[in-house]
Amino acid sequence: MRPWTFPVALQSGPESGPRNPVFQQIAQAIRGDIRRGRLRPGDPLPGSRSLAQTLGVHRNTVLAAYRELEAEGWIHSEQRTTRVAGDLPEGPSPNRRRGTRADEGPGYDLEGPNSAPSQLRALEHPAHLLSFGGGLPDLRLVPTDLLARAYRRALEEPSLLGYGDAHGEPRLRTALARLLSEMRGLAVTADRVLITAGSQGALDLVARTLIRPGDRVAVEDPGYPTAWTTLRAAGAELVPVPVDEAGLRVEALEKALQSGPLRAVYLTPHHQFPTTVTMGAARRLRLLDLARQHRLAILEDDYDNEFHFDGRPVLPLAGDDPGGVVIYLGTLSKILAPGLRIGFISGPRPLVDTLAARRAAADGQGDPALQRVAAELLEEGLLQRHARKMRRTYLSRRTALAGALDRHLAGIASFDLPPGGMSLWLRVDPAVDVEHWAQRAQQAGIAVYTGRRFDFHDRPRPNLRLGFSSLDERELEEAVRRLARALPC
Template sequence: MRGWDFPLELDRRSGAPLTEQLVNALVAEIRRGRLEPGAALPGTRTLAKGLGVHRNTVVAAFEELRTQGWVETSRASHTRVSRALALPERVDQGRRGEALGFPLRPVRNSSRRFEAAPAGVLDFTGGLPDDRLFPTALLARAYRRAVAGPRGRPLAFGDPAGSPALRKRLAQLLSSRRGLSVGPDDVLVTRGSQLALHLLALALVKPGDVVAVESPGYPSAREAFALMGAHLMPVPVDREGLDVEALERKLERTRIRALYVTPQHQDPTTVTLSAPRRQRLLALARRHRFAIIEADYDHEFSLDGAPVLPMASSDQHGVVVYVGTLSKALAPGLRMGFVVGPRALRERLLALRGQVDRVGDLGLENAVAELLDDGEVQRHTLRARRVFRARRDVLVAALRRELGEVVDFEVPRGGLALWVTVKRGIDVERWAARALAQGVRFFTGALYSPEGRTLSALRLGFGALDETELQEAVRRMARAL
């Protein structure tokens, strides 16, 4: 049936005449707006053949529709939806909740900060790596081999825990580079660390539970826990990372279910949690029986000196759940995270993963496993680290030159962003709006505040802009100020 893709159904067992059923079905499509005024209907023979009815049934239906004013017939004997019909009222897509008869549950969506900036806008947001640096040709070849090769059936449902080859390689990497004592069966691969956080929220949190979070801290983690009905308990961050003394005082009067923390290159301030605080935090978790969710989101990008081993490497009592990602080492659009935790938790996560996502992309996971085996990921990371160190230094110099009188910051030893404090008297929200009009985008500290406070601070991600772009972006910031 030429240009005809509406699944009309006639029920021969209903007892209603087929002509009447066809008339009602076509009127319903016109009312919905799927058949618009002027839209051509198929010929009677074509439609009769497609529906498996006698042509006279269709002829009679068209005649009834013409009599009622729903269709019109031209001199060429083409039947069309009547052009005289008023268009049906369309449902405003922005008001779908009201159209359903009830308001939709409000959901904060800070992930919009990862959306691409408009054309011509230099984007400081996200703290992401530059996807232009990634060797896409190597990945494409590895993916073709993974899909066509002998490793199982990469396009069928696979192991919900992830590719066995990738889990084996990740276990080796975590043992040799990050100090964890794990095997392949201890690793659960997910489509990015954000999915891992949502699975953990589902597994650990009941409505009304309290989850401690860093302040300022990563907004998408807060949203994952809040979505499950958790009450968030902000804990301040200072130059040594999470203020463990402040947490201890809060624990004297509040029982918490979990703590979310970024000990390495804290998001957003980039500070690293000191060794004494790490040990004290582990002791608090044992004493007060809460889980530490450690997000090690950019371990590979320690720009000055060796990275600090994660807290999970010192955990002897199973209180730490370790969340990592390969998306920073590869490219942000390649969603590949992983979780390591106690066996009982892993089994719960597997069950939940089956309900939410079933399995990951086995072909992609096997391709990344091959790149890890061949050392390509490690070589790319080394090259990228040199590039990002240079970009950090260019941004630092540009800020001091163009904005040195109004901003202050510590040069981060790792990570892909600067946390910049702004001198009093400057409206950072207005500055951000004016900067966007000048063609540069950045987010202010308010995004990272669990309490919703206005912070006189900015987070400037330098990983995704080259050196020329970074200098131009700072000049635009200065003009906007």
């Protein structure tokens, strides 16, 4: 049995005042540890010799304490081992007498306006289900061999294991600046790029820097609940703006401005989350002009830029931003894996420097070695090659899902084939109870997201969001077949 440390201060000396016998102090300490859950039923206690040596007392003192606890029913001895009893004596713990449990804290209000645990839980599914997911990459296709080789090389540089620049690893910032310039039309240099812990980390850092409690921030409706939680945590008062087939309705945003100033607008114009629609050119220009007039910060989340299948990719808003109002958020997680947590921010240099200073005060930096890995993959073109491979794979899966839906759910669900992205947004016959359908689907081993999950006011919507990137063609066919069988009668 591993050594067991007994964290209790035994009273001794005249300065400690009246005190119980030492064996009773030991028994009281163990009894208290059992009551508050530090010691659990079945946990072994140290041998009497070992505990006596630890506490600097005679072994008979420990034996006396154990005998008292055993007589009271707190512990029992078997085969030369003393354990906490499985059936403990009745009696309220000190914490319960005060009306709270130790693991709950002293009555903190954890369900305030800035928390949304139900929204976070809504985006989680048990691992055993065939999950249409939230448009996540297929982790089975991650090039782990390339990552492992590049990581080994990175670890050969001891400096990468020390403190680094809060802006991020310089080589990765340079490589990303080149990528953004060549592939996405952004006129940026390395000093205007900041590396973050994923796109969510990017939004959190921007929100905590830019937003003050009570600031009004516009968001898309339907939209991305996790982003809403992040913005609320920074103190934002969220203003929902409706989305249609051409993206965020800018005229509705103008109307919201008439009710008071807005600090920022958060949106996903390339492949709107969750509907996948692309914001039209006319609206983009109108939005940029509106933001310049009102000094409204545009938080552009371009989370899956690489996966555009049909026609020319639409360039980001940040690519045509002479007013400097766009803060561009991106990630490498959709290309590689979300667990790697590599995101980035591009914006005016003063903003980037301010964000870096705030980050330095919080966590200092990210993972320089992992960032060097990403830099090497970008510099050698390996990440770009993997992205092209994934684009072909996901295009094939989009086709497979669309075909399966046409075969098994024609007349029940319709959709517009999106030009890009990693999911389909289904319009369901209003006669179908979508929430009930989703529950039945889960019982059949299929996890789906209903439109209600993305509605700002938690209203039922006749929609399903089906991600196709994390399931192969055979799995997609089976998932749709089960989904059809789960239709409520």
